Amino acid sequence: MISIKNLSKIYKSKNRDDVTAVDNIDLSINQGEIFGVIGYSGAGKSTFIRLLNRLEEPTDGKIIMNEKDMTNLSNKELRNERQKIGMIFQHFNLLWSRTVFDNIAFPLEIAGIPKEQRKSKVQELIELVGLAGREDYYPSQLSGGQKQRVGIARALANDPKVLLCDEATSALDPQTTDDILDLLVSINQKLGLTIIVITHEMHVIKKICQQVAVMDNGKVIEQGEVLEVFMHPKEKTTRRFVQQVMGEQxxxxxxxxxxxxxxxxxxxxxxxxxxxxxxxxxxxxxxxxxxxxxxxxxxxxxxxxxxxxxxxxxxxxxxxxxxxxxxxxxxxxxxxxxxxxx
Structure with a gap:
């Protein structure tokens, strides 16, 4: 289980008012589930996900992940724990001078994994994400969906227990989005990963998530099982998201x-x-x-x-x-x- 207690992030400014990006969030995420966090631009959701692996430093609160308090680790301990947390991004963040194979192998190289072991692992991941035959392609030769598949394979290289997805489908067309979401569900089922999905698209939530938290102005304003939130949205922001996919104006x-x-x-x-x-x-x-x-x-x-x-x-x-x-x-x-x- 991932336990988040009183998590806050305040950006200090000398010349302007302080900005509270994440405001006192409490969440519990069960092991092995796909958990969605949805909000409009500026809601604080991307800051929230970056706090989970301490790409952003929290101002206050605790994050218990893999039975470790992420907010109380030394730099060395944090490096070790980050290997158990994969992350995929909206714009892929691939190394453009490296092939598909070498992009996926990169985190294994950093971890000091021997060459033959790396080769075997990368080939396994290429098969898993459906990129067989494209090992020697460069990112410029790939479609958006294929680039994201490389990003997913790279995020899985160190056998993480948690996968963080920051707007992973928002740069893709609808059909490719569905293909990537199907892949995430397949990975969740095959590997038993806990997946946290950050998005502004209710379609993503309804298709793959079991639980959802709705963010607005840095706060979680509503949370629960996806079907229950669809049926009984309590907040205006939530109702607007539900209307997105129900076609209601x-x-x-x-x-x-x-x-x-x-x-x-x-x-x-x-x-x-x-x-x-x-x-x-x-x-x-x-x-x-x-x-x-x-x-x-x-x-x-x-x-x-x-x-x-x-x-x-x-x-x-x-x-x-x-x-x-x-x-x-x-x-x-x-x-x-x-x-x-x-």
Whole structure:
């Protein structure tokens, strides 16, 4: 487990006000899970991830990783612990004068690994990340996705227990992003690595993460299981991220636009999770109750732990019948919110 307690980073300035980039963060990350940290630019997430391996020095707090307090290590101890922490970057950070093979071998050279052992390890990693046949290519001869695969292989060279990903897919096109995310999931499953993903894209979170923390102004404002955060976002920032992948625009949503067109009935928001996404709830309601149902807006998306969908409907009919239909929905596994009485 990674335990982060009261972690803060304050940048001091003589001529301006101090800047608090990370503000008193507490997080627990389970071994072997993929944990996402999401926030907009300036939220403090990149500073946060650099604090974990002390590329940035914390102002306050503790980071317990691999059963060591990262904030209380000597320089020699820190060098040893960093070998157990891999890191991949947004812009790859490859050595452009070295081949794919030599880029991946570089951390092994620094660690003093014998040549034959290095060769065997690098070849194993090249196979793992899908770069077989490109060992002698230079970075300039590779696509963006291939460059990131080199970065991932290099980060795995010293058999780390933790992999830090700082906006690792934000420079890639959507299809390549999905390919790299699939690779990270595969690595997580094969090697049992704990992976911490920093991103501003909710698509990344929903596709591969089990847990997520939402950052804003240096603070963690919301955290939990990805599916739970999707279903019940508490903070405005979180709701905006969820809307990214659900295709909802606040100013165009049924709550703010459709409901004013109805003189009776109720606008409902239905949440479908996992197997409930396959339930024919609308047809059952129409058959069972004397109500009219108008579908206003809906969407479904896939998270790592199952499908999540929302459906806005306007239900009209005699008030007592509408209320009975609502009670019927509440007895199913479909979650329901009455958005507004029309």
């Amino acid at each position: 606040v100013e165009q949503s049924p709550i703010h636009y459709f409901v004013k067109n109805y003189e009776s009935g109720k606008v409902l928001r239905l949440h479908f999770v996992g197997e409930t996404a396959n339930q024919a709830i609308i047809s059952k309601l129409v058959k069972r109750f004397n109500v009219e149902i108008n579908i206003l807006q809906g969407n479904i998306t896939q998270t790592k732990d199952g499908a999540y969908g929302t459906l806005y409907v306007h239900m009209d009919g005699p008030e007592e019948v509408v209320n009975e239909a609502i009670k019927y929905i509440q007895q199913t596994s479909v979650e329901l919110e009455v958005e507004e009485n029309a």
